[in-house]
Amino acid sequence: MDVRLDHLVCWVSDQLDSLHFYEQVIGLPGVRAEAFREGKAAFPSVRVSAETILDLMAYDASMGVDEGTGVKGSAGHPINHFCLAVGKEDFDELQVRLKRHGVEITGSGVNSFGAQGIAPETMFFPDPDGNVLEVRYYE
Known part of the structure; x- marks a missing residue:
C-alpha cells in the first residue's frame, strides 16, 4: 500500500x-x-x-x-504535537525567525528517532493556539 x-x-x-x-x-x-x-x-x-x-x-x-x-x-x-522535517540550514534560520517573532522554543532534543531515522537536533514550540510543533532535520 x-x-x-x-x-x-x-x-x-x-x-x-x-x-x-x-x-x-x-x-x-x-x-x-x-x-x-x-x-x-x-x-x-x-x-x-x-x-x-x-x-x-x-x-x-x-x-x-x-x-x-x-x-x-x-x-x-488535541494531539501531543506534530513534527516537520526541514534541512539543517532551514532549521537554523527558523530558530532565528522564532526568536525575532518572540516565539519561545520550549524544548529541544538530540538524536531523536523519527520517520527518517535519527535526527541530530529537534526543537519544540507552540503556535498561537498552543498547538505544539516539533521541527527537526536529518543528515
Missing part, C-alpha cells in the same frame, strides 16, 4: 493570526490564503510538502465540531 499524509486540521482561534504565523514565522506558503482573505474560502491552509497541507480551521464549540467527520465525540481532540 502506498500511503501519504494528505492534510492535518489544526483548530485555531484566529485564522488570520495563525496564517501569519505559519507563513511568516515558520515559512510555509499559504494555500487559498488570498481567497480566504477575500471571503471566498472557508479556511486557509499552508503547504508542508507537494503532497501535504495543514488546514487552519476556526474552532467554535457552538457549531458542533463533529459535523464534518460524522464521528460523535471525536473531532477537536
Whole structure:
C-alpha cells in the first residue's frame, strides 16, 4: 500500500493570526490564503510538502465540531504535537525567525528517532493556539 499524509486540521482561534504565523514565522506558503482573505474560502491552509497541507480551521464549540467527520465525540481532540522535517540550514534560520517573532522554543532534543531515522537536533514550540510543533532535520 502506498500511503501519504494528505492534510492535518489544526483548530485555531484566529485564522488570520495563525496564517501569519505559519507563513511568516515558520515559512510555509499559504494555500487559498488570498481567497480566504477575500471571503471566498472557508479556511486557509499552508503547504508542508507537494503532497501535504495543514488546514487552519476556526474552532467554535457552538457549531458542533463533529459535523464534518460524522464521528460523535471525536473531532477537536488535541494531539501531543506534530513534527516537520526541514534541512539543517532551514532549521537554523527558523530558530532565528522564532526568536525575532518572540516565539519561545520550549524544548529541544538530540538524536531523536523519527520517520527518517535519527535526527541530530529537534526543537519544540507552540503556535498561537498552543498547538505544539516539533521541527527537526536529518543528515
